[in-house]
Amino acid sequence: MESSPRLTVRGLLDEPLMEGARVVDREADLDRALTWVLPFGEVVGRFDDLTGVAVYMRPEALADSAHALSALAARDAAALVVDGSVPAGVPWPPGLVVxxxxxxxxxxxxxxxxAERSLMQEVHVMRYSAHVHSTLAGLLHRGAGLNLLVKEVSALAQHPAIALDARGQAVAFHGVDVARAEEISEVLHKQLSTVTAADRHAHHDTRVLEEVVxxxxxxxxxxxxxxxxxxxxWVVVLASGTSPGPHELAQHAVVTEQATAIIGSEMLRQRSVDEAEERARGDFVQALVHGSFTSQHDMQARAEYHDIDLxxxxxxxxxxGYGENPAGPGGDESGGLLRLARYAASVLPHPSVRSYVTVIGDVLVVVRSLRYRDPRDVELEIAEYADAVSQDLSRRRVRPVPVAHGVPAVGxxxxxxxxxxARVALGIGQRLGMSGSVAYRDLRGYGVLELVAETDRSRRFVGDVFGSLKPGTDLYDTLSAYLAAGGNVNAAARELSVHRNTMLSKLDRISRAMGMDVRLPExxxxxxxxxxxxxxxxxxxxVENEINYR
Structure with missing residues (x-):
């Protein structure tokens, strides 16, 4: 929309200079906007648009230029002003205000x-814009938060106001209750997210919507x-009931346009504060999972500061987390993993449940309090949340994502x-290509082997069996796929996308490296x-190196 109500043809006729002027067609549209006037000699023979432009013409020129009048109407001229009496018998094209x-x-x-009317209008708009900006900027400099800024926007517009974030959530509002603010924000987000071709072409950042809520x-x-x-x-001014007039809508547009920079700055400041607090909370969560507190008193003091019930x-x-998002070009921007962790923490919300997130390396960590105390209910609650987070992350990453968890921590x-x-279960789950909920207790066989794996005798056994076969090599991965397929050569070949003969050749090389035929069951x-x-x-x-690192 225009930043201010413009002069119209009807308003021009009310000027003293136009006293005694007559409109040839009484049914003509006199509410057309009028911004400028050009002489007929400058517009004839051209093809540019004449929207908002009145064309000045002398009566004696009508006889020789009657054929050009239809072109003025086609170019959407606001009006044709004839400076004197109009000759009789001139054929006027339809739609042209004469x-x-x-x-x-x-x-x-x-x-x-x-020119004077346009300048006066621009000065009026500039003064009002400066007044709105100085009022809101003064509040911002005095430390007013979003709520006070939106309240002042509402006072300036004399109507309710609401501020929406990029996701369409109401971050502050005044003049409406919470339920109505949520309803309006939901409707507005759908409409404002849809930009018409005309708005995109005109680069309009202010829109007027008529909605029923x-x-x-x-x-x-x-x-x-x-x-x-x-x-x-977005910053939105809300007017209920009868639609406001053009002048009032123009005032609302000025208020919202001036408020965007002020409220946007406060939103950015608040986000910086929230992120700083979240980083501090994330540091505390890392200390929790690593157990790196200097004393019990240190842990209690930091927990009380972050409002965490230990x-x-x-x-x-x-x-x-995976370092790159296949769904987005160039991967995630800075802080993408932490945002993923926040999304994971927001899954299956409940008033009595608190979630604390952090990122360690490329691993998302969520420490979540539990509602239930009965072991069976606790197990179901954990599995339900892990499955929900896995589905959410898989959708965002466009790939299966396992979510691992250990036994519940009491205190x-x-x-x-x-x-x-949980880290051990995640490593096993990734190695086996698992997805969804991966519970440590479900990997009981691995739990028993874990007690043996850290001994020197186990390491000697692994070295003796593998011989010259090194973990991480192509032959080692081939052996793992072959064993995962239950010794089925064809299935392993399909998994690795190689020919069966190639698979057999690799198995022969593996057998020579290990000094035993891996195709025998024992x-x-x-x-x-x-x-x-x-x-x-x-x-x-x-995991031990990470946990014990200081």
């Missing part, structure tokens, strides 16, 4: 009139919040062990055991 002046006034006087009509004037090239949300029962969930002292179990079990022990020893070493 004004006949009683007394000639001259082009200079008419041009000066429109709660059975009542609302006229919503919304301006886009942009900080640099980044979109942050006597609750917790479950620790871990998921791979903060057991969080470290629960985290260690040797397959020995190789399977060595692969598992090597995996568990590597995972244990990695």
């Amino acid at each position: 004004i006949e002046l009683d007394l000639p006034v001259g082009f200079a006087a008419l041009n000066r009139l429109l 709660g059975g009542a009509p609302w006229t919503c004037t919304a301006s886009t919040i942009r900080l640099g090239k980044r979109f942050e949300g 006597t609750s029962t917790f479950a620790v969930f871990v998921a791979p 903060a002292d057991q969080i470290r062990e629960s985290y260690r179990q 040797n397959q079990f020995t190789a399977w055991l060595a692969v598992r022990l090597e995996l568990l020893d590597r995972l244990r070493t990695s």
Whole structure:
């Protein structure tokens, strides 16, 4: 929309200079906007648009230029002003507003009139814009938050106001209750997210929407919040009931446009504060899962500061972040893994449940309090949350994502062990290509082997079995796939996308490197055991190094 109500043809006729002027067609549209006037000689023979432009013409020129009048109508001229009496019998094209002046006034006087009106209007808009900006900027500099800023926007517009973030959530509002604010924000987000081709072409950042919310009509004037090239949300003035007039809508547009930079700056400041607090909370969560407090008093003091009840029962969930998002070009921007962790924490919300997130390396960590105390209910609650997080992350990453968890931690002292179990389960789950909920307790066979894997005798056994075959090589991966396929050569070849003969050739090389035929069942079990022990020893070493790092 225009930033201010413009002069119309009807308004021009009310000017003293136009006294005695007559409209040839009484049914013509006199509410057309009028911004400028040009002499007929300058517009004839051209093809540019004449929207908002009045064309000045002398009566004696009509006889020779009657054929050009239809072109003026086609170019959407606002009006044709004839400076004197109109000759009889002139064929007027439909849609063209023709004004006949009683007394000639001259082009200079008419041009000066429109220029003065335009300048006066612009000065009025600039003064009002400066008033709105200084009022809101003064509040911002005095430390007013979003609520006070939106309240002042509402006072300036004399209507309710609401600020929406980039996801369409109401972050502050005034003049409406919470339920109505949520209803309006939901409707507005759907409409404002759809940009028409005309708005995109005109680069309009202010839109007026007519919506029905709660059975009542609302006229919503919304301006886009942009900080640099980044979109942050909208500032919206809400007028219920009868639609406001053009002048009032123009005032609303000025208020919202001036408020976008101020409210956007406060939103950015608040986000920086929230992220700083979240980083501090994330550091505390890392200390919890690593058990790296100097004393019990240190842990209690930091927990009280972050409002964390250390006597609750917790479950620790871990998921791979993956360094690059296949769904987005160039991967995630800065802080993408932490945002993923926040999304994971927001899954299956409940008033009595608190979730604390952090990122360790490329692993997302969520420490979540549990509602239930009965072991069976606790197990179901943990599995339900892990499955839900896995589905959410898989959808965002466009790939299967396992979410691992250890046994529940009763009190903060057991969080470290629960985290260690979750990391081991995650490593096993990734190695086996698992997805969904991966519970440490479901990997009972690995739990027994884990007790043996860290001994020197186990390491010697692994070295003797593998011989010259090194973990991480192509032959080692081939052996793992062959054992995972239950010794089926064809299935392993399909899994690795190689020919059966190639698979057989690699198995021969593996057998020579290990000094035994891996195609024999008893040797397959020995190789399977060595692969598992090597995996568990590597995972244990990695997790222990992380937890014990200071």
